[in-house]
Amino acid sequence: DVKVTQSSRYLVKRTGEKVFLECVQDMDHENMFWYRQDPGLGLRLIYFSYDVKMKEKGDIPEGYSVSREKKERFSLILESASTNQTSMYLCASRGFGRGLNTGELFFGEGSRLTVL
Amino acid sequence: QKEVEQNSGPLSVPEGAIASLNCTYSDRVSQSFFWYRQYSGKSPELIMSIYSNGDKEDGRFTAQLNKASQYVSLLIRDSQPSDSATYLCAVKGIQGAQKLVFGQGTRLTINP
Numbered sequence: 001d002v003k004v005t006q007s008s009r010y011l012v013k014r015t016g017e018k019v020f021l022e023c024v025q026d027m028d029h030e031n032m033f034w035y036r037q038d039p040g041l042g043l044r045l046i047y048f049s050y051d052v053k054m055k056e057k058g059d060i061p062e063g064y065s066v067s068r069e070k071k072e073r074f075s076l077i078l079e080s081a082s083t084n085q086t087s088m089y090l091c092a093s094r095g096f097g098r099g100l101n102t103g104e105l106f107f108g109e110g111s112r113l114t115v116l
Numbered sequence: 117q118k119e120v121e122q123n124s125g126p127l128s129v130p131e132g133a134i135a136s137l138n139c140t141y142s143d144r145v146s147q148s149f150f151w152y153r154q155y156s157g158k159s160p161e162l163i164m165s166i167y168s169n170g171d172k173e174d175g176r177f178t179a180q181l182n183k184a185s186q187y188v189s190l191l192i193r194d195s196q197p198s199d200s201a202t203y204l205c206a207v208k209g210i211q212g213a214q215k216l217v218f219g220q221g222t223r224l225t226i227n228p
Contacts, residue, residue, distance in 0.1 A: 042220035107159035
């Protein structure tokens with residue numbers, strides 16, 4: 001069964017702290033994504049990676065960085081958390097095996113981050 | 117103008133009726149279109165995909181695509197309370213082949 005696991009479901013951090021959000025997939029997928037979801041704004045893409053050590057900025061990369069040292073793991077890093085980064089963060093993956101036209105992203109359960 | 121737009125709702129439909137969800141997109145060259153369902157507190161899951169003009173049916177769900185009007189819709193027939201969720205429209209192909217762009221979602225409530 002397909003599985004995307006996010007390390008923390010709920011986090012509370014203080015302004016200025018460094019935050020790591022971890023995501024692991026067990027499907028040998030090449031593509032991995034980090035989205036944030038906010039009421040009224042839908043899902044917005046922060047960063048994505050199409051292979052190990054490869055990364056591309058999404059629509060809202062400011063204030064974030066990512067790391068993909070291994071194929072199964074994609075980490076989102078908030079170097080200095082701010083209150084406007086309070087959000088639900090969703091990790092997703094997709095494999096090439098299903099064809100480039102597929103839009104089937106497999107999502108993790110999400111990490112709800114609150115920055116005080 | 118947002119790249120993918122949906123009416124955020126809430127949309128309220130009586131049980132057994134047809135629920136109609138709409139989405140417009142701005143990039144004329146978009147090729148692939150998807151509907152995701154997201155239950156409260158859960159992550160999105162893919163329910164329909166459509167790539168060519170016309171209708172595509174899967175059980176109680178029908179996706180409709182009109183590329184000339186840059187419009188995609190989702191119809192849910194015989195709506196059930198379990199269909200109550202937020203429905204996200206997603207479009208692939210804008211500024212790159214790897215990513216999906218999502219609309220803000222429409223919250224649907226089916227009233228028993």
